Amino acid sequence: MKKFTKILAFAATACLAAALVAGCSGAPEKQELAAQPAPAEQQTPEADAPAETTKLIVGYDNSYPPYGFIGDDGNPTGLDLDLAAAVCDKLGWEFEATAINWDAKDALINQGSINCIWNGFTMEGRENDYTFSEPYMLNEQVVVVKAGSDIADLADLAGKTVVTQVDSAALDVLDGDQKELADTFAALDQLTDYNNAFMQLESGMVDAVACDLSIAAYQMAANPGAYTQLPTSLSSEHYAVGFKKGDTELAKQVTDALKELYADGTVQKLCEKYADYGVTVDNWVLFE
Missing domain, CATH: 3.40.190.10 (Periplasmic binding protein-like II)
Structure with a gap:
């Protein structure tokens, strides 16, 4: 009887060991499958993520009428700020007007505090320092x-x-x-x-x-x-919009939008708005 009991115990131990071995050998196979990436059709493409909206941060001199100044209501106004706001509205961009010290404009645009200078900004003589839109106004x-x-x-x-x-x-x-x-x-x-x-x-x-x-x-x-x-x-x-050197795509988008604003009559209306300030659409030079 003792011998038979030992045989049964030995058999039970062997079965348990075999089960443990079988279980351990199967685990890596399951982990390897779990680590596989989901099929491509189940993955969310990056294109589905919402596109980031461009924000146009306009640096301007707030004592430079009629292009940029503080109106009687205490808010920024002027032909160039209105043009910039109209461009942003057309392109679906955010618009922000930032009053700056004019002699600090280079440092501000290079460090990214503003991303354009739009304030009766003469382009001649500055072509090596900025990327410009096409000129829009004779001066x-x-x-x-x-x-x-x-x-x-x-x-x-x-x-x-x-x-x-x-x-x-x-x-x-x-x-x-x-x-x-x-x-x-x-x-x-x-x-x-x-x-x-x-x-x-x-x-x-x-x-x-x-x-x-x-x-x-x-x-x-x-x-x-x-x-x-x-x-x-x-x-x-001529006046043009100044961007950081090399920012050609942003300059092109603004140029194209300004051409469209002239074509749809917006430029004419804005020039008439500031006619009492000496602004005339006759000096506009940016067309299709």
């Missing part, structure tokens, strides 16, 4: 004096004090192509914005203001009879 650099001044043309500026904005297109011209003229001035002062420049002109602290044609038109429209624009301009140029 000139002109000189404005007080009505009744003895300054009738550019030659009469000799010995006079002229003021312009820091890092402006007018300053670039007077430091470049018109340097010989600027060398005849008693002084060429620089201020942070044109509103202060025209206040100094009105008070007699300076004799003339060198500025964009649009700025001159705005100041003369806002102050009838107060100022006179000299008949000879300093230069002729």
Whole structure:
């Protein structure tokens, strides 16, 4: 009996060992199957994920009417800000207007705080520093004096004090192509914005203001009879939207949208909105 009991115990042990061996040898096979990726048709393609909306962060000078300024209601307004908002609406983008210090614009666009400069921004002479949209508006650099001044043309500026904005297109011209003229001035002062420049002109602290044609038109429209624009301009140029160097796709999308906005009449309406500020659609140069 003892011998038979030992045989039964041995047999039971052998069966248990065999079961354990069989169980262990099957486990890796199941784990390997579990690790296999799901069939391609069951996977969610990346294309199904919602596309990220482009956000256009426009850097602008909030004391640069009629292109960018603070309206009577305390909100940002101006032709360029309205154009930017219309572009974003057409393309389904988010729009954000960010008031900047004009002389900090390069640092801001390079670090990504803004992704375009859209504020009566002259492209000539800056082509190596930015990627631009196609030009959309004709502009000139002109000189404005007080009505009744003895300054009738550019030659009469000799010995006079002229003021312009820091890092402006007018300053670039007077430091470049018109340097010989600027060398005849008693002084060429620089201020942070044109509103202060025209206040100094009105008070007699300076004799003339060198500025964009649009700025001159705005100041003369806002102050009838107060100022006179000299008949000879300093230069002729164009406004465009400036982007970080190499951002060609964004520039192209904005250019194409502006062409469409001209075609559908939006540009005409916006220029009429700012007609009292001296804006005219006759200076628009971007078409289909």
